[in-house]
Amino acid sequence: MRGRAFLILVVFVGLLLPTPVPAGPAExxxxxxxxxxxxxxxxxxxxxxxxxxxxxxxxxxxxxxxxxxxxxxxxxxxxxxxxxxxxxxxxxxxxxxxxxxxxxxxxxxxxxxxxxxxxxxxxxxxxxxxxxxxxxxxxxxxxxxxxQLALQDMVKVARIVMPNLKAVAIVGDPLERQTFFRHFIDELPAVEAQVEIVNLMDLPLADLAKRLAVLPDNTAVLYTGIYFTSDGVSYIPAELTSQIAQWANRPVVVTASSYLNKGAIGGYIVQSHPIGQQAGHMALRILAGESASDIPVAKVPSQLTFDWPALQRWKINESHLPPSAQIVFREPTVWERYSWQIGLVSVVILLQGALILGLLREYRRRRFAEVQSRQSMAELARVMRFSTAGELTALMAHELNQPLGAILTNAETAKVILKSPVPDIAELSEIVEDIWRDDHRAGEVIRRMKSFLKKAPFELKNFDLNDVARETLVVASSLAVGRKVELTHLITQNELPILGDRIQIQQVILNLVVNGIDAMRDAPMESRTISVRTSLTEKFAELSVSDRGPGIPESKLKEVFEPFFTSKAEGMGMGLSIARTIVEAHHGQIWAKNRDHGGASFRVRLPLT
Known part of the structure; x- marks a missing residue:
């Protein structure tokens, strides 16, 4: 029993003791x-x-x-x-x-x-x-x-930037007092055999500034480091680089990465990061158990590096540098800085260019189609003018017969007078004047018809709508007389200057007048009146042609301008369609409406110039 009790006590105490925690890696x-x-x-x-x-x-x-x-x-x-x-x-x-x-x-x-x-x-x-x-x-x-840190390397860099190198000016603390550059003392004899050495070490800064400003041609400055000057002032060597580069009238060669971007030209630059990495890796191997004596000494090379702003200052062409040289602090080109933006803009410009070319091509095709359409329209309009002229021929023949008959009568009378023993010169002069007047009258009838029927390209010119309206009424007056229609007009006193094709506008007016005359074919004699008016409405010239016929059904007011729409058995249905095409080509409007007391009114509105 005692043995069993003791065993239970041991187990109980074991449960109360803390569980040991595994030790972590030693610091x-x-x-x-x-x-x-x-x-x-x-x-x-x-x-x-x-x-x-x-x-x-x-x-x-x-x-x-x-x-x-x-x-x-x-x-x-x-x-x-x-x-x-x-x-x-x-x-x-x-x-x-x-x-x-x-x-x-x-x-x-x-x-x-x-x-x-x-x-x-x-x-x-x-x-x-x-x-x-x-x-x-x-x-x-x-x-x-x-x-890699050698005086000969600094001289080598000096020769790169100064091909005709004759002297080097060494700036810094005395070499025997320097920790990084003390070994340069051993290299001085070999360097002195190549170039002259100008000793600018251990000088007060004021004196150093004066000496650096007057260095002779074909000289380079080799800056090691100034920790404190002969007058006892301490400095951080890298922070003095900018001042020394500013004072010097010749390029400054340096060796440490912390000296760059301060005006120095560059050199075989000792890089801090590779040195620290190498030392760190070696220390890790030692901490892992290797003996330091078993780890061979490593060499960390220095990179030949040049400072871009300094190269620009001394006008040293990049092509004169060794291919292995690295250039730092170079201002990125516009392409390097904004390459993707330029690429995107270029793509957009190319797409825009392609779109513009496509639009220009489409514009040319459209212009060509417009020209063809205009030519076709002009040809069709000319055909319609010939159709209208057919109705005017008989009436025009009557108009021509009157002056031609008068000319014949006056010619016969003049012949009789000339046969008399004593011709009456005064009477002959009157006869000749009558013949000239009648001939001019006949010629004017022919000229109006010739102008109306002539084939001419679409040509924009400035003219007064009032003048064209008057000329058209003269042409249409013969048809109105023949159809026993009274043709009245009210021409505004205001000038109505427009830009357009004179003949085509004349045809629009004539088509509207002829349609009005045709619409009143069955109307009583006393109701056959066509009224033509012109007016100035805001910035537009407006012309209206009104008749007193049966009018137009409300549902057909818009259809009357569609091709082949006609209410006449013998009509082609193209007159009003051509009129609308002509007006719209002149950036105008044409519409129809019924008058309150019977009849229809067509209005044309054209922009003023």
Whole structure:
């Protein structure tokens, strides 16, 4: 019983104890030691690339710590000893898994004091030039990535932008005091053998500005970096690039990406992101268990890069640059900036062009059809005029007989007078005057008929509607007399200038008068009256032809203008249809209505010019 009770007690206690939680990945710590001061754009970009690369590739959380040696401004054994004591105190309770050093001064510092600080911690270096590393033997558990940074490369770029290069002016802190460019000292003899070196290092800025403004032809400026001047003022080197480029009367060659877009021409540019990525990948391999000594040193090449605004300033043609060169900060062309908008507009324009061409073609076809229709209409109208003229022939013959008979009588009388011994000259003169008058009368009858029947193309001219109405009434008067119809008119005193074809408008009026005369064929003699009136109505010239016939049935008022509609057994039904076509071709209107006291009235309205 006691054994069973004890077993139950053990199980119960086991249930009360908390369940152990599986341990997560251990946190790792990485220290980035920068040889320069905090806040430098290039160094900050490298550190950012290191962090982002390692965070993206690590399965364990990483804590990053940053320290700045500021070796450009502070140096010496005493300063280093104080800095070592500072680091030892600060990281006494913090385990560091890897140290990433940025720059040769930082590598030298950690090499000298590694045993005091982190004896067994692996080291990854970054941003150290190839020439410097070739002269060194790496300590155990150290690897890293070199950068392409050489004075000869700067001279090479200077020759690209200045083909007849004779001198280079070096601007910056003294080389022996610089951390990134100290190795340029070893290259100076080889460069001096090629071109003259103008030393503009360690000058107060006021003096530097004056010297840069008067550099001789075929000279280029090589800017390394100004951290602080001889008068003790500190600067961020990248921020001075704009000022130096503005002062210089010659192109300025640089080496760091943070120096671009500030007026410098460019150069073999050390890129911050590739350096940071490479160092970050190496540190990840070390944290994963690899020995730093087993990881070979990597080389990060520099890209030959030119600044587009600076190329424009110095009028350097892009074709003179090496094919491998990269051009940055180029103003995008209109096509590059608005390619899809231009493409869309081009498509729209092409479609509009095709539509316009189609419309023009259709317009031409329509115009051609209109011309043919107008010609057909004119021909049909001429046929109708001949039809009307048939009715006028007998009456016109009667009109011609009167002047011709008078001419014959006067001619015979003149013949008798001429046979007399003493001809009466005065009487002969009167006879000749009568003959001329009768001949003119006969000629006028023939002229009116000839004008009415002549074949002429549709021709727009300015004329007065009143004049055409009067001329038409003269032609129609013979028919009215023959049909025993009284033809009255009331012509307005106002001018009615219109633009149109005179003969066709005359035919419209004559067709309306003839239709009115025909409509009163069975009307009593005293009722056979045709009234023609003209008037000015707003901006239109209006003409009306009214008869006193039986009128038009209300249901047929619109049909009377349709082709082949007629109330006459012998009619063709085309007169009013042609009249409407002619009026509409003149942008006018024609309509019919019945009069209150019997008969019909046709009205024509044409626009004034």
């Amino acid at each position: 790792r710590s990485v220290l980035v030691l920068d040889q320069s001061s905090a806040g430098l754009p290039f160094n900050t970009a490298v550190a950012s690339a290191i962090r982002s690369t390692m965070n993206a590739g690590s399965k364990s959380p990483i804590s990053f710590f940053s320290e700045h040696l500021d070796a450009n401004r502070f140096f010496g054994p005493e300063y280093e000893n104080d800095f070592v004591q500072f680091l030892k105190a600060k990281y006494r309770e913090r385990h560091i898994d890897a140290v990433i050093v940025f720059g040769v001064s930082a590598l030298d510092f950690i090499t000298r004091h590694r045993e005091q600080l982190w004896p067994s911690v692996p080291v990854v270096f970054a941003a150290i030039d190839e020439a410097t590393m070739l002269r060194r033997t790496l300590s155990n558990n150290v690897t890293g990535a070199t950068m």
